Amino acid sequence: MKRLTGILAVICGNVILAFGIAAFLEPTGIISGGTTGIGLFVQEIFGLPVSVTYGIVNVVCFLLGLMILGREFAMSTLLSTVIFPFILGFFERMEGISSLTDDYFLCAVLAGTLSGTGVGLVIRFNASTGGMDIPPLIANKLFGIPIGTMMLAINVLTLALQLTFSDTEQILYGLVQTVLLSLVLDHVLLFGKHQANLMIISPEYEKIHRILLENETGVTLFPVETGYKGEKQKAILCAISSRRLPRIKQLVEAADPTAFILVNSSTEVMGRGFTLPR
Numbered sequence: 001m002k003r004l005t006g007i008l009a010v011i012c013g014n015v016i017l018a019f020g021i022a023a024f025l026e027p028t029g030i031i032s033g034g035t036t037g038i039g040l041f042v043q044e045i046f047g048l049p050v051s052v053t054y055g056i057v058n059v060v061c062f063l064l065g066l067m068i069l070g071r072e073f074a075m076s077t078l079l080s081t082v083i084f085p086f087i088l089g090f091f092e093r094m095e096g097i098s099s100l101t102d103d104y105f106l107c108a109v110l111a112g113t114l115s116g117t118g119v120g121l122v123i124r125f126n127a128s129t130g131g132m133d134i135p136p137l138i139a140n141k142l143f144g145i146p147i148g149t150m151m152l153a154i155n156v157l158t159l160a161l162q163l164t165f166s167d168t169e170q171i172l173y174g175l176v177q178t179v180l181l182s183l184v185l186d187h188v189l190l191f192g193k194h195q196a197n198l199m200i201i202s203p204e205y206e207k208i209h210r211i212l213l214e215n216e217t218g219v220t221l222f223p224v225e226t227g228y229k230g231e232k233q234k235a236i237l238c239a240i241s242s243r244r245l246p247r248i249k250q251l252v253e254a255a256d257p258t259a260f261i262l263v264n265s266s267t268e269v270m271g272r273g274f275t276l277p278r
Contacts (some may be wrong), residue, residue: 006125007079012086013121017129019145020114022091024107026050027098031174032111033155035131041161051092053251054131055085061134073128079128080093080122109172112180119181120188132158195266200236200252201226202259209236211251217244237267 013025032040035057039050055140058081066074091097101107136150155178163171201224202208212219217238224235240248245263252259 001191005125009125010079010122010127013118013125014080014087014129015118016121017118018084018091019097020111021050021175022094022228023097023100024086024111024114025177026092028104028107029065029166029170030108030111030177031105031159031166031170032115033158033178034133036115037138037155037158037162038132039229041158044162044165049089051089054088057132058085058130061131064138065130065134068141069134073137077130077134080127084129104173105176108176109180112177113184114178115183116181118186120185121194121274123185127226137246138236139251195239195241197251197264197266198236198238198240198245198248199264200238200259200263202236202252203231203233204256204259205234205236208252208255208259211255212236212238212248212273215248215251217248 017166021032024030025032025036025040026043029040030046032035033212035054036050038057039053042048042053062074062077062081063194065077101110119129128134132154133151135154136145139150159174159178162174166174200208205221209219209221217240220237221234222237223232225232242265249261249263252261
């Protein structure tokens with residue numbers, strides 16, 4: 001069931017990404033990085049559809065990844081490599097898709113949002129969109145070049161290629177699209193994973209400890225010493241979902257109105273009670 005969910009998520013992510021490219025990037029000529037940017041450059045210079053260039057780049061990068069990064073990596077990338085060019089080609093041939101809006105800013109916003117959502121969905125399920133995501137991984141393995149640095153260099157080079165035929169507005173809208181893609185991608189990867197961390201320091205720690213356990217909240221105790229009076233006691237650390245935070249704070253304050261409560265946000269919590277059953 002989990003494997004099927006992952007496959008469906010990867011397909012859905014590729015559909016969202018392809019729609020964003022066909023409906024809002026290709027018709028406007030807004031510049032983009034990665035494989036999409038290479039496709040837009042080749043389309044402008046040679047008239048080759050973006051989907052064809054995307055397919056060629058994907059296959060070449062996939063074969064390099066298979067040889068250098070191994071079979072396990074290649075298998076996680078295979079689905080996107082195979083299906084994306086066909087999905088993009090389908091949208092490119094769809095009547096009316098290129099005339100949904102002629103507002104360049106709206107196209108940049110929608111392209112960035114949809115692209116970030118699609119790529120984020122694929123990555124969230126431990127897969128890859130393939131294409132120009134692979135060379136940075138290869139460079140990192142062979143030469144130790146940081147992945148982020150290599151990805152930035154490739155995107156800058158790809159954007160530079162499009163400057164030869166893009167006007168100032170297309171370049172500026174392209175920057176908007178690229179920034180939005182990154183922001184949305186991060187939010188998709190972390191969506192639903194934010195949790196609240198509570199550190200509770202109180203002389204009534206035993207009572208609070210018992211109350212939290214009775215309310216199905218896992219806790220960790222560790223020794224501390226108060227700074228003002230130098231009293232030795234135990235602090236309580238627990239991780240809870242954000243929606244439970246008001247209730248847990250209410251329980252702690254009822255047990256000790258003077259309790260010191262420190263609340264932090266975590267992007268992800270793993271382990272029993274979260275990613276594993278209790």
